[in-house]
Amino acid sequence: MSDRIAESGVQGLARQGLTGQDRGSGTALDGKGPLFDQIKRAVAGQILRGRWQAGERLPNEEELSSLYGVSRQTVHKAIALLAREGFLVRRRRAGTFVATGRRDRFALPIEDIGDVVARDGRVYEFRIRERKSLRNGEGIRWPDLPDGAPILTLECLHFSDGMPIQHEWRLVNLDAVPEVADEPFDSMAPSRWLVDRVPWSSAEHTVRAVNATAEMAALLGVEPGTACLSIRRQTMHLSRPITLVHFLSVGDRFSLSGASITDSATELNM
Amino acid sequence: MSDRIAESGVQGLARQGLTGQDRGSGTALDGKGPLFDQIKRAVAGQILRGRWQAGERLPNEEELSSLYGVSRQTVHKAIALLAREGFLVRRRRAGTFVATGRRDRFALPIEDIGDVVARDGRVYEFRIRERKSLRNGEGIRWPDLPDGAPILTLECLHFSDGMPIQHEWRLVNLDAVPEVADEPFDSMAPSRWLVDRVPWSSAEHTVRAVNATAEMAALLGVEPGTACLSIRRQTMHLSRPITLVHFLSVGDRFSLSGASITDSATELNM
DNA sequence: CCACCCATTATGTACATACATTATCGTTCG
DNA sequence: CGAACGATAATGTATGTACATAATGGGTGG
Numbered sequence: 001m002s003d004r005i006a007e008s009g010v011q012g013l014a015r016q017g018l019t020g021q022d023r024g025s026g027t028a029l030d031g032k033g034p035l036f037d038q039i040k041r042a043v044a045g046q047i048l049r050g051r052w053q054a055g056e057r058l059p060n061e062e063e064l065s066s067l068y069g070v071s072r073q074t075v076h077k078a079i080a081l082l083a084r085e086g087f088l089v090r091r092r093r094a095g096t097f098v099a100t101g102r103r104d105r106f107a108l109p110i111e112d113i114g115d116v117v118a119r120d121g122r123v124y125e126f127r128i129r130e131r132k133s134l135r136n137g138e139g140i141r142w143p144d145l146p147d148g149a150p151i152l153t154l155e156c157l158h159f160s161d162g163m164p165i166q167h168e169w170r171l172v173n174l175d176a177v178p179e180v181a182d183e184p185f186d187s188m189a190p191s192r193w194l195v196d197r198v199p200w201s202s203a204e205h206t207v208r209a210v211n212a213t214a215e216m217a218a219l220l221g222v223e224p225g226t227a228c229l230s231i232r233r234q235t236m237h238l239s240r241p242i243t244l245v246h247f248l249s250v251g252d253r254f255s256l257s258g259a260s261i262t263d264s265a266t267e268l269n270m
Numbered sequence: 271m272s273d274r275i276a277e278s279g280v281q282g283l284a285r286q287g288l289t290g291q292d293r294g295s296g297t298a299l300d301g302k303g304p305l306f307d308q309i310k311r312a313v314a315g316q317i318l319r320g321r322w323q324a325g326e327r328l329p330n331e332e333e334l335s336s337l338y339g340v341s342r343q344t345v346h347k348a349i350a351l352l353a354r355e356g357f358l359v360r361r362r363r364a365g366t367f368v369a370t371g372r373r374d375r376f377a378l379p380i381e382d383i384g385d386v387v388a389r390d391g392r393v394y395e396f397r398i399r400e401r402k403s404l405r406n407g408e409g410i411r412w413p414d415l416p417d418g419a420p421i422l423t424l425e426c427l428h429f430s431d432g433m434p435i436q437h438e439w440r441l442v443n444l445d446a447v448p449e450v451a452d453e454p455f456d457s458m459a460p461s462r463w464l465v466d467r468v469p470w471s472s473a474e475h476t477v478r479a480v481n482a483t484a485e486m487a488a489l490l491g492v493e494p495g496t497a498c499l500s501i502r503r504q505t506m507h508l509s510r511p512i513t514l515v516h517f518l519s520v521g522d523r524f525s526l527s528g529a530s531i532t533d534s535a536t537e538l539n540m
Numbered sequence: 541c542c543a544c545c546c547a548t549t550a551t552g553t554a555c556a557t558a559c560a561t562t563a564t565c566g567t568t569c570g
Numbered sequence: 571c572g573a574a575c576g577a578t579a580a581t582g583t584a585t586g587t588a589c590a591t592a593a594t595g596g597g598t599g600g
Contacts, residue, residue, distance in 0.1 A: 209479035209521035227497035229479040251479035
């Protein structure tokens with residue numbers, strides 16, 4: 001504690017000269033960034049290096065606090081964050097344990113196709129092929145919406161340097177987004193318009209591989225049967241469906257990529 | 271502040287009778303769960319309902335603090351968490367703003383194929399087709415590994431009720447995981463073995479759609495050209511490659527699905 | 541008038557304190 | 571001996587206080 005006071009008034013960076021040793025135990029804090037981040041790195045490091053094995057119990061907050069020479073609150077913050085990120089499991093009275101069997105998830109960014117194309121330095125265009133207003137159940141049924149609810153359907157093609165790369169088929173819940181009825185979509189693609197305008201709170205996705213039908217193949221300018229990535233996404237707001245969209249992209253012109261999520265290690269520059 | 275004292279000693283649940291009104295302003299806190307969660311819900315609610323628009327500036331911590339009748343620290347915790355989840359953007363001196371253009375990511379679970387099959391109530395089996403030890407650059411090149419590094423290659427098929435559903439082609443860095451050389455994999459599939467045994471800290475993924483080659487089609491028991499989902503994943507630990515794996519699954523027997531990530535709204539039961 | 545500088549403001553971090561909550565573990569009682 | 575119970579140890583939450591950090595926006599001097 002007392003050694004803390006010596007450097008009180010020094011927060012965040014500029015703690016250069018002060019590495020672990022100055023905090024009592026000699027357990028390595030690197031002196032970079034906020035204290036709680038240093039603790040996170042130190043603890044995550046012990047785990048990643050196998051020093052603390054999966055399932056093993058960590059010292060309690062008091063002990064860590066004196067081990068690293070910081071207050072219990074600071075340790076608590078660091079450990080609570082690691083727990084939130086899935087590295088640790090905490091149980092009152094029982095203690096803190098290294099998480100076992102980390103089932104990972106990976107994150108795929110949902111990017112606007114226009115952004116992707118533009119980032120590749122290509123010219124993006126889109127064309128609305130069809131636009132219809134109808135009621136749910138009339139020819140089309142959107143399962144999560146009651147029959148008779150007004151729906152706008154949009155069919156759209158996306159181009160990169162003039163080459164078709166993605167087909168989009170979309171349903172929009174007109175009860176939830178009435179303004180869409182007056183939007184011509186002559187300069188802005190529906191997906192972009194919706195992202196910018198309509199708040200949403202959750203979404204579900206399904207990714208599959210399918211062979212292009214003759215019709216789709218013709219639209220996308222490929223041989224029938226070409227493998228395509230099919231992405232279905234339903235977006236909701238306050239548990240009300242907003243839009244249901246089906247993207248079809250030619251396999252060798254489009255891919256999804258991403259990194260693991262709770263990537264504390266990356267975050268922590270390890 | 272003073273109204274807080276009236277109920278000091280009451281934390282977490284059991285705050286039934288005390289709704290917003292008791293905290294001064296009448297801005298709705300629902301009295302359920304920790305105070306900072308209530309604040310999170312209240313603020314996220316305002317945003318989702320469009321009461322606070324995208325890009326708009328929120329009241330500062332002091333104001334929110336008196337608005338909700340809690341301390342600045344509690345407000346800070348709630349707001350900081352919402353910012354961490356991507357709902358808000360904070361800038362010192364400038365203030366707190368509702369995040370604009372929320373780029374969503376969605377989470378795909380990385381499940382062991384065996385678990386998936388078992389959950390469907392089917393019988394899971396796998397078969398190792400080939401296993402070789404070689405050095406990087408001899409016939410195969412793993413770009414992220416230096417030439418000459420020892421590699422174990424595994425080729426493997428996964429079955430559901432006797433039907434082939436996934437082909438796996440894997441490279442393992444023997445420098446990083448030497449024990450794998452002695453593992454026969456006669457009861458446990460390589461993926462499972464690795465997950466259970468080897469710590470890892472990050473991973474990269476790419477998902478594509480491809481047409482089955484004649485060879486793959488034969489192995490998977492489908493027509494050549496059938497659309498397949500191709501997943502490439504490289505797992506690292508402390509910035510050292512551990513394993514590089516390539517899964518190929520028949521399109522209509524396998525799909526990926528998941529929900530959006532920063533789903534504060536779901537978390538918050540909205 | 542523009543560039544620079546500095547006061548101000550809002551967020552960020554750290555520590556101390558106090559009490560709540562929860563589940564484990566040991567003890568006691570039937 | 572087993573079930574119930576209560577002390578206890580661990581994490582969780584809330585508040586007060588203090589100061590750090592960053593950047594805005596206005597004022598000042600050239």
